[in-house]
Amino acid sequence: MNRNKAFSNLKRLFIVSIIFFFGTLLFAQEQVKPLVLQEMTWTDVRDYLKTSDMVIIPLGSTEQHGPHLPLGTDYYEATGMSKLISARTGVVVAPVLLAGYSEYHSGFPGSLSLKPDTMEQVLFETAEMLIKYGFRRFMFFNYHGGNNIVQQKIIHRINHTTEAIAVAIGHGSPIQESGEEEEEFFDWHAGIDETSIMLYLKPELVKMERAEKPDIRFTPRMQELKELAGKNPDLMIVWNSLFGVPVATKKGGASHELSSNGVWSLSDPKKATKEHGENTVSRMVEQAVKFIEVWKQAKK
Numbered sequence: 001m002n003r004n005k006a007f008s009n010l011k012r013l014f015i016v017s018i019i020f021f022f023g024t025l026l027f028a029q030e031q032v033k034p035l036v037l038q039e040m041t042w043t044d045v046r047d048y049l050k051t052s053d054m055v056i057i058p059l060g061s062t063e064q065h066g067p068h069l070p071l072g073t074d075y076y077e078a079t080g081m082s083k084l085i086s087a088r089t090g091v092v093v094a095p096v097l098l099a100g101y102s103e104y105h106s107g108f109p110g111s112l113s114l115k116p117d118t119m120e121q122v123l124f125e126t127a128e129m130l131i132k133y134g135f136r137r138f139m140f141f142n143y144h145g146g147n148n149i150v151q152q153k154i155i156h157r158i159n160h161t162t163e164a165i166a167v168a169i170g171h172g173s174p175i176q177e178s179g180e181e182e183e184e185f186f187d188w189h190a191g192i193d194e195t196s197i198m199l200y201l202k203p204e205l206v207k208m209e210r211a212e213k214p215d216i217r218f219t220p221r222m223q224e225l226k227e228l229a230g231k232n233p234d235l236m237i238v239w240n241s242l243f244g245v246p247v248a249t250k251k252g253g254a255s256h257e258l259s260s261n262g263v264w265s266l267s268d269p270k271k272a273t274k275e276h277g278e279n280t281v282s283r284m285v286e287q288a289v290k291f292i293e294v295w296k297q298a299k300k
């Protein structure tokens with residue numbers, strides 16, 4: 001072997017080693033798994049509690065999401081994003097409920113619903129157990145509008161009746177700023193945003209060939225308020241309160257009264273893209289991770 005050949009072999013070996021080293025590093029990073037309570041053993045939990053008292057509880061729902069998205073969409077969104085946050089921060093995720101408060105979606109078959117008081121009680125009894133073991137910092141990651149009131153109540157109850165602290169870190173939380181791009185007007189449920197998120201998180205469950213723009217039927221009162229709110233945006237809070245309410249309230253805001261196929265959007269969900277979903281998910285996960293890292297610095 002001449003000197004030149006030996007040198008080139010050495011160079012090749014060096015390059016291969018570098019590729020192997022960074023490849024392993026990349027692989028190791030991708031291997032960072034979320035900590036999910038149901039997948040841990042009791043000894044894992046005991047060891048976890050030696051260094052952390054934090055837990056994330058996702059809140060979602062099992063309810064109709066149009067003809068193209070699965071009933072578990074909100075569950076997969078809340079749990080999926082909580083897991084991504086867990087993988088980045090090492091905080092345990094404890095999924096407790098598959099269903100949420102979704103009474104107003106029950107005009108479409110398959111939607112499940114728990115009354116707000118029932119949900120609150122189940123969540124509180126679960127929290128009591130976690131507190132017994134040493135968990136003290138609770139983060140609720142909600143991704144279903146119907147659960148907002150339950151989330152407020154459970155957080156208040158934990159903060160006012162136990163030693164633990166509870167906060168919200170999901171959709172609508174003060175730690176979550178909305179994106180730079182303007183949200184489409186009234187793209188609330190199973191529309192472009194949510195379809196995009198599911199194309200990113202659970203593409204195998206999205207039936208894009210069935211996605212279609214719904215026929216939206218605003219009541220005359222909704223229509224009038226919408227026009228008035230064009231000049232006086234404060235009126236949007238009244239407009240918003242007409243939606244997501246049971247049929248018995250006679251507001252016309254139950255899902256099947258409002259939408260021909262269960263999608264609540266004035267746009268076409270066929271315009272959804274995986275990239276848009278990834279942007280939304282990454283933004284929310286990033287903001288939650290930033291918050292958790294800061295909270296970790298505070299004493300237990």
Ligand SMILES: [Zn+2]
Pocket residue numbers: 065073074143144189190194
């Ligand atoms: Zn949803």
